[in-house]
Amino acid sequence: xxxxxxLISCGTSAERKEGFEFRQNAQGLDLYESGxxxxxxxxxxxxxxxxxxxxNYLHPLYSLDGxxxxxxxxxxxxxxxxxxxxxxxxYINDQSIADGWIMENISQEVxxxxxxxxxxxxVLEADVLWKSPLWHDRSPFVRxxxxxxxxxxxxxxxxxxxxxxxxxxxxxxxxxxxDDEKGYGGFCARIKLPDDVAFVSGKxxxxxxxxxxxxxxxxxxxxSLGSPGRKSGLAIICDPQTPxxxxxxxxxxxxxxxxxxxxxxxxxxxxxxxDLVLKYRIIVHSGxxxxxxxxxxxxx
Numbered sequence: 001x002x003x004x005x006x007l008i009s010c011g012t013s014a015e016r017k018e019g020f021e022f023r024q025n026a027q028g029l030d031l032y033e034s035g036x037x038x039x040x041x042x043x044x045x046x047x048x049x050x051x052x053x054x055x056n057y058l059h060p061l062y063s064l065d066g067x068x069x070x071x072x073x074x075x076x077x078x079x080x081x082x083x084x085x086x087x088x089x090x091y092i093n094d095q096s097i098a099d100g101w102i103m104e105n106i107s108q109e110v111x112x113x114x115x116x117x118x119x120x121x122x123v124l125e126a127d128v129l130w131k132s133p134l135w136h137d138r139s140p141f142v143r144x145x146x147x148x149x150x151x152x153x154x155x156x157x158x159x160x161x162x163x164x165x166x167x168x169x170x171x172x173x174x175x176x177x178x179d180d181e182k183g184y185g186g187f188c189a190r191i192k193l194p195d196d197v198a199f200v201s202g203k204x205x206x207x208x209x210x211x212x213x214x215x216x217x218x219x220x221x222x223x224s225l226g227s228p229g230r231k232s233g234l235a236i237i238c239d240p241q242t243p244x245x246x247x248x249x250x251x252x253x254x255x256x257x258x259x260x261x262x263x264x265x266x267x268x269x270x271x272x273x274x275d276l277v278l279k280y281r282i283i284v285h286s287g288x289x290x291x292x293x294x295x296x297x298x299x300x
Contacts, residue, residue, distance in 0.1 A: 080256075139169075142168055167276070203215060217247070219235065
């Protein structure tokens with residue numbers, strides 16, 4: 001039986017609660033499973049890197065051991081923010097009105113945030129309005145509908161699914177990645193990158209490069225991502241229903257984000273009568289990669 005769950009944390013209890021629990025705080029929501037932290041969703045706009053006003057992202061994302069996997073506002077790229085989805089090019093017709101990558105001339109107002117849980121999943125659903133001071137006195141021009149579904153932890157892994165729906169509220173809205181040969185933008189993970197980090201895809205070991213890489217539908221990133229000497233990993237997977245499946249990658253060995261690219265340098269126009277839907281999966285795991293052969297887990 002599914003039930004609505006939107007809880008305010010009122011203290012601690014000696015009794016360990018089983019199952020999922022959302023706890024509301026001043027900045028957003030924290031998800032716990034059996035008392036262990038899973039992630040924080042940042043609902044409220046906050047200043048990161050001393051100048052960038054950001055919200056609508058996950059940080060921290062935790063390992064199965066409770067270590068923090070993600071980074072927020074690192075020195076090298078202070079606008080990077082955990083697990084996020086963003087685009088440099090945001091246009092209405094031929095006018096550039098915002099840069100969502102660095103949150104320039106754009107705000108994202110979370111107008112509705114609901115959660116529910118059952119025995120096997122925890123769901124966070126957000127409706128977000130994109131606004132810009134360069135467009136009609138900050139009238140919203142995109143409605144984002146994002147659903148984040150966390151599945152019950154298994155022995156060696158936890159699956160988190162993302163469904164991001166984008167609908168234009170006026171004609172002529174388009175989005176695109178960086179306007180250069182890299183074309184980066186879309187679904188991103190800014191995670192810790194230790195010296196022993198390794199990248200693996202369905203095609204084998206992957207070496208990050210400056211430009212896009214055709215590595216297939218998924219990338220696994222493993223190493224000492226949490227506490228020193230403790231192995232863990234994170235895989236990012238493109239769902240076959242995503243328009244540019246299997247999608248190219250921008251990968252970095254040090255000091256940057258990992259990006260499954262959509263749409264690239266060339267902008268795409270958002271529909272006004274339906275949602276453009278982007279679907280991705282993250283698998284947080286213990287560093288053992290036997291699950292990579294499980295097609296149901298990898299959606300491949």
